[in-house]
Amino acid sequence: MTNEVRLKELEKERHIGSAGVTIERDVPQIDMSDFHLRRAEISESLWEAATDIGFFQLINHGIPQSLIDDAFDRSAAFFDLDAQEKEKFPLKPGTNAGWEYKAQVRPSTGTADQKESYQITLPRMANLWPRESDVPDFKPTMLAFERMNWALAMRVLSCFTSKLGVADDLFVEGHDPLSPQYQSTLRLIHYLGMEDATPEDFKYWRAGAHTDFDCLTLLHQKQGQGGLQVCPGKDADGRVLGWTDVPPVGGVITCNIGDMLMRWSDDKLLSNLHRVRMPKPDESLGPRYSIAYFAQANMDTVLQGPKGIYEPITGHDYIQMRLGANFGKK
């Protein structure tokens, strides 16, 4: 990979760690019901959002609420295990699989996110699943949830193909879940409760400002557990344009375009900054749980935009470059 590639995406993350101002903006809601009948209309709305703010929320998306609830419930049960139990499933740098505690340092802030996470990247899960007796139903719930998120992500991505002028099945082929090269990730996240925190602790971020590495992120939030803020870019002088709170509504899936798709679309689809702030004094200080599915093109997928303005890069090389900058690999 060239130095320009390395610099462009990573530079975007630097110098953006400060609090900034808050601005109210609409994050478009897109109704996915009757998808096959309404495909053209849905595709228009998705394109409009993805080429503008880069964020949108899906409603009537087809993932059953009972499965979302089960996934959050099993996630909390996993994080409730003692640290020495969770340490049996360590995240190995560069793998996006396993458990980490305050290990992700964002280039924008230089400090670790105040969270723990457990990541599921299916071909890399040997010895990383908790036992059935420790967290009953964890694996079957997560396998079902992972696959439904994949299917929804592919549905959304397929809506971009005709406008981009690429093959209808480009993204589905490029994220083939049956391939050993599959590297999309389901990440369970637990932001630590702040009930016993000191004023000093509030100087950190639950998740520092960043853009995602992937093609498309599907983020599940819990009703009332807010903090996610998005920023649609910078002005001509490189100042961020202000942060917008994304209301946490249960069952609604907040989506954003990631850097991999921005590059693959020759910068047509926009990957924008976001972060998770600490609760304010009048907000709940309790823990926050979220679950993100990151659709990341398979390791052997070659990312090359239709106009070819960037040099081709494999999914493998792209993700490794970004993981190295966040988890201190290499």
Ligand SMILES: O=C(O)CCC(=O)C(=O)O
């Ligand atoms: O937990 C959230 O609301 C956002 C998480 C996020 O942006 C990420 O993990 O990339």
Ligand SMILES: [Fe+2]
């Ligand atoms: Fe993110």
